[in-house]
Amino acid sequence: MSYSATPPEAGAAAVEHQDGKTRADYVLGHSERELERLARQGALFSDLTRDLLVCAGLRKGMQVLDIGCGVGDVSLIAADLVSGEGAIQGIDPAAEALAIAQARLDAHGKTWASFSQGTLESLEDCSRFDAVIGRFILVHLANPAEALSGLRSRLQAGAIMSFI
Numbered sequence: 001m002s003y004s005a006t007p008p009e010a011g012a013a014a015v016e017h018q019d020g021k022t023r024a025d026y027v028l029g030h031s032e033r034e035l036e037r038l039a040r041q042g043a044l045f046s047d048l049t050r051d052l053l054v055c056a057g058l059r060k061g062m063q064v065l066d067i068g069c070g071v072g073d074v075s076l077i078a079a080d081l082v083s084g085e086g087a088i089q090g091i092d093p094a095a096e097a098l099a100i101a102q103a104r105l106d107a108h109g110k111t112w113a114s115f116s117q118g119t120l121e122s123l124e125d126c127s128r129f130d131a132v133i134g135r136f137i138l139v140h141l142a143n144p145a146e147a148l149s150g151l152r153s154r155l156q157a158g159a160i161m162s163f164i
């Protein structure tokens with residue numbers, strides 16, 4: 001994997017980017033209450049998310065990057081779709097969320113999912129991924145169109161981009 005990511009550290013919700021700047025913390029924060037809200041929201045949107053990922057073309061054996069994975073709800077669905085023949089990599093700036101995501105996926109026996117700290121802006125070469133996905137992340141970016149365009153240029157031809 002080729003992006004600037006560091007192992008999760010407690011309390012670190014912002015990361016230093018390649019340009020040396022550290023972006024402001026995510027506006028909703030990562031309190032225990034917010035992480036619980038994310039899990040409730042995940043349950044509410046689970047079927048819709050699965051349907052959209054299937055329509056987008058996610059299938060068995062794919063290498064998938066889940067950007068802004070939060071506590072791992074989308075990663076969990078994607079892990080089902082790709083099965084153990086594929087792999088899920090989740091990234092998020094929030095160490096607290098990543099720790100929960102990893103514990104949840106481990107508890108489900110989805111050992112082909114792993115998580116690391118990072119942001120969409122810190123991604124470099126993503127050419128090993130067959131699909132890049134994300135849910136409820138674009139609204140939190142300063143310039144979503146620019147971010148998506150930059151992301152596309154780092155993917156292999158034919159890779160899937162699916163953002164909800």
Ligand SMILES: C[S@@+](CC[C@H](N)C(=O)[O-])C[C@H]1O[C@@H](n2cnc3c(N)ncnc32)[C@H](O)[C@@H]1O
Nearest residue numbers: 026068069070073092093094119120135136140
């Ligand atoms: C509303 S939550 C959605 C979490 C998850 N995708 C879901 O649907 O349950 C948005 C997530 O995006 C993460 N985030 C915010 N800015 C980000 C960025 N620049 N790059 C990657 N993730 C970011 C936040 O830390 C937060 O966990």
